[in-house]
Amino acid sequence: MAEPGITQASKARLKHKAEDVFRGLWASLFLSGPSAGKSVLICSADRKEGASTMACGLALAGSEPAGIARVALVDMNVRQPKLAHMLRCNSGPGVGDVVLKGHPAEEAAQAVNAGLDLYTAGDVGDRVLELLKSDALGRFLHTIAEQYDHVVVDCAAANQYADAQVLAGRVGSVMLVARSNATPREAVALAKKRIESGGGKVAGVVLNMRKYPVPKFLYKRV
Amino acid sequence: MAERYSSKTLRETVRVIAGRFWGMLLILVIVVGGVTAVTLLAPKTYRTEAHLIARPGRNTNPLQETAPLRYELVLFVTTQRQIITSDYVLATAMMMLDGPNLPKLDFALGDDLAQRKARSEALAKASERRREMVTEFVQANPELMRKLRKRVQVLTPGGPDATFSQTFWIRVDWPEEAGLAAEKGEDVRQFAVHRTWEFTKHLVQAYEDRFTMLESQRTQKATDFLKRQAAMEARNEFLEASHAYESFIKNQAKGDLPLVMSMSGTLSTAGGELSETVLLRQRKDDLMKIGDRVARVEALKTAIDQELAKQDDRQLVVPDMVLQDNATMQALQAKIVDLKLMVNALEPRYSSNYSELRSARKELGLSLEDLREQLRKQADALDIELKMLRASQEVLSRDSERTEQRIASLAPLVPEYERLVAELKAAQTNYDEQKKRGLDAATAERLAENPVLVTLLDQPYMPDPDSPVRPILWLNIAVSILAGLVLAFVYAFLSDHFDHSLKSIDEAERYLGTPVLGSVPKMGGNIVRT
Numbered sequence: 001m002a003e004p005g006i007t008q009a010s011k012a013r014l015k016h017k018a019e020d021v022f023r024g025l026w027a028s029l030f031l032s033g034p035s036a037g038k039s040v041l042i043c044s045a046d047r048k049e050g051a052s053t054m055a056c057g058l059a060l061a062g063s064e065p066a067g068i069a070r071v072a073l074v075d076m077n078v079r080q081p082k083l084a085h086m087l088r089c090n091s092g093p094g095v096g097d098v099v100l101k102g103h104p105a106e107e108a109a110q111a112v113n114a115g116l117d118l119y120t121a122g123d124v125g126d127r128v129l130e131l132l133k134s135d136a137l138g139r140f141l142h143t144i145a146e147q148y149d150h151v152v153v154d155c156a157a158a159n160q161y162a163d164a165q166v167l168a169g170r171v172g173s174v175m176l177v178a179r180s181n182a183t184p185r186e187a188v189a190l191a192k193k194r195i196e197s198g199g200g201k202v203a204g205v206v207l208n209m210r211k212y213p214v215p216k217f218l219y220k221r222v
Numbered sequence: 223m224a225e226r227y228s229s230k231t232l233r234e235t236v237r238v239i240a241g242r243f244w245g246m247l248l249i250l251v252i253v254v255g256g257v258t259a260v261t262l263l264a265p266k267t268y269r270t271e272a273h274l275i276a277r278p279g280r281n282t283n284p285l286q287e288t289a290p291l292r293y294e295l296v297l298f299v300t301t302q303r304q305i306i307t308s309d310y311v312l313a314t315a316m317m318m319l320d321g322p323n324l325p326k327l328d329f330a331l332g333d334d335l336a337q338r339k340a341r342s343e344a345l346a347k348a349s350e351r352r353r354e355m356v357t358e359f360v361q362a363n364p365e366l367m368r369k370l371r372k373r374v375q376v377l378t379p380g381g382p383d384a385t386f387s388q389t390f391w392i393r394v395d396w397p398e399e400a401g402l403a404a405e406k407g408e409d410v411r412q413f414a415v416h417r418t419w420e421f422t423k424h425l426v427q428a429y430e431d432r433f434t435m436l437e438s439q440r441t442q443k444a445t446d447f448l449k450r451q452a453a454m455e456a457r458n459e460f461l462e463a464s465h466a467y468e469s470f471i472k473n474q475a476k477g478d479l480p481l482v483m484s485m486s487g488t489l490s491t492a493g494g495e496l497s498e499t500v501l502l503r504q505r506k507d508d509l510m511k512i513g514d515r516v517a518r519v520e521a522l523k524t525a526i527d528q529e530l531a532k533q534d535d536r537q538l539v540v541p542d543m544v545l546q547d548n549a550t551m552q553a554l555q556a557k558i559v560d561l562k563l564m565v566n567a568l569e570p571r572y573s574s575n576y577s578e579l580r581s582a583r584k585e586l587g588l589s590l591e592d593l594r595e596q597l598r599k600q601a602d603a604l605d606i607e608l609k610m611l612r613a614s615q616e617v618l619s620r621d622s623e624r625t626e627q628r629i630a631s632l633a634p635l636v637p638e639y640e641r642l643v644a645e646l647k648a649a650q651t652n653y654d655e656q657k658k659r660g661l662d663a664a665t666a667e668r669l670a671e672n673p674v675l676v677t678l679l680d681q682p683y684m685p686d687p688d689s690p691v692r693p694i695l696w697l698n699i700a701v702s703i704l705a706g707l708v709l710a711f712v713y714a715f716l717s718d719h720f721d722h723s724l725k726s727i728d729e730a731e732r733y734l735g736t737p738v739l740g741s742v743p744k745m746g747g748n749i750v751r752t
Contacts, residue, residue, distance in 0.1 A: 018749040184722040204739035213240040
């Protein structure tokens with residue numbers, strides 16, 4: 001839970017050009033259709049496809065303007081946590097401290113802005129599997145799901161680590177990020193299969209870093 | 223997996239192309255640039271042509287046997303192409319151009335026979351020497367020959383490979399030879415032009431030499447055949463044989479020719495026999511018959527003489543041989559037998575004075591006397607006959623002996639005659655055959671004198687040094703643009719086909735069966751401002 005007194009947190013905002021895009025995505029993810037849910041796991045098939053950026057952007061878009069919703073951004077990408085750096089927050093304490101060391105959840109919450117709290121990965125070391133398997137994690141996720149309107153969870157690439165598979169069972173709804181013109185469709189299909197085998201449900205796919213080679217005037221006509 | 227669509231929508235096509243625009247452009251530029259560069263850098267060549275026309279030497283009436291004429295022309299032009307592009311002719315022209323002194327071929331033989339022979343020998347020698355030199359040249363310069371083969375073309379109006387044409391031309395494309403020109407200190411272009419022109423002239427000359435040589439060889443064969451006078455020889459042989467035959471008949475056989483012919487069996491008259499031989503046989507038959515008759519007559523005579531020698535008339539017995547063919551004797555004999563029987567019958571019963579007996583005895587005596595008389599007559603007749611027979615026997619045997627002698631004297635002539643006849647026959651056959659072959663050869667010679675002729679229509683012209691033959695730039699560029707475009711499109715669609723990345727929302731939904739929530743454009747840098 002964000003302390004109202006933290007001032008630097010309110011400074012993190014989406015850049016103007018990204019605002020509309022992520023807001024639209026947020027809307028289609030949470031506010032429309034049958035797949036709309038409370039929390040969503042964001043993962044990609046392979047590394048470096050922009051899953052963390054996507055999670056960050058979504059969370060920022062969902063929490064603005066201030067007061068519209070309270071959003072928790074959880075960095076479960078414990079192998080290469082990036083969100084803390086991205087949002088200029090401290091890297092700890094985080095989820096690892098809460099789950100493995102028994103710190104209270106409130107301690108880990110860092111307010112990014114008025115409606116957005118960030119839970120960083122924290123200190124996990126090489127106890128990743130333990131973290132993912134532990135009941136404490138379940139409890140932690142359950143707690144924050146109750147506390148916030150929406151929970152956005154970032155995690156490692158689905159085809160590289162089993163993290164996404166395990167987490168999908170706990171979070172439920174999964175959004176796959178694929179880098180357009182780069183990720184092979186077979187890789188995305190494999191990620192989808194793995195997530196579904198872990199008990200998750202793929203709510204949808206997002207094509208990231210999309211390029212529009214066709215000029216706009218032509219694109220409209222064809 | 224959702225169903226897949228094989229047909230690409232227009233948008234996807236545009237995407238495929240637009241996504242690889244620069245790659246495609248690069249391909250196009252490389253192809254067009256490459257072709258243009260090659261075209262521009264292609265060596266300049268200078269072209270000249272010599273036009274030739276093939277005229278059939280006979281069958282100039284077009285209504286007459288056009289089809290054979292056509293085939294002849296086809297064959298002819300094809301052959302000329304082979305001759306012109308043969309290594310021999312090319313190398314000869316090249317050697318003429320570069321100056322090694324090739325022996326000249328002089329085909330004008332003249333009319334004087336001796337001169338003709340000498341010149342033809344000289345020609346054969348020169349041709350042989352030339353052949354040696356050219357063969358050496360070809361073997362020594364395989365690379366040059368390869369180039370020459372490319373530089374010379376034989377064309378016909380119907381296209382490079384058409385053969386049904388009366389006209390054909392030799393085209394020479396000669397490249398600039400900068401090195402050689404510099405060596406001679408001449409302008410590259412002028413040098414190339416002159417070389418082209420001169421080479422073509424030499425090529426025509428070499429071809430004509432070669433053609434004439436081949437033709438004259440062909441003619442030579444026919445002429446040689448006639449010149450050998452095989453037919454004349456055969457004729458002389460025949461005349462000799464017939465002369466020998468005639469003189470044999472005149473001097474040796476004389477009037478006995480039919481006899482000799484009949485003896486050698488070469489004469490086959492209707493009867494198969496000749497009077498002389500038949501006569502001889504008849505005479506021999508006659509002689510034999512006469513001999514028989516003489517023997518018979520002599521036997522008769524002996525028998526009769528024996529009977530006549532008997533004194534007692536009653537003892538007279540007519541020999542059976544005499545009775546056989548003498549009716550008077552038979553009657554007399556019969557009468558005597560009757561009288562004897564009568565006398566014998568009367569004698570025991572009556573006395574000898576009985577008148578009837580007496581008369582019978584008397585009559586018997588008379589009859590017996592008569593018989594003796596008859597026998598004597600017969601003996602005389604036989605004597606005469608025997609004499610006659612002997613005489614005729616003598617005549618006949620003399621006659622046949624003479625004939626036999628004649629035949630025997632002619633016998634040695636028979637083999638001679640037969641030999642002569644056989645020789646005459648062989649000479650006749652040979653002469654006929656030679657006459658026929660001579661006729662064939664004469665026809666061949668006439669044909670050879672009148673072959674399909676080649677005439678040079680146009681001398682090769684001097685190429686223009688300012689307009690070398692070069693590939694057509696704009697055409698090459700146009701073709702290369704087309705080819706480049708095709709290549710670029712092939713590249714675009716192929717690479718798209720093998721690119722399995724997710725490229726569009728449609729495709730992603732189609733393939734994954736999951737809704738695509740949206741797409742995020744590529745945004746450079748950080749999306750968060752703090």
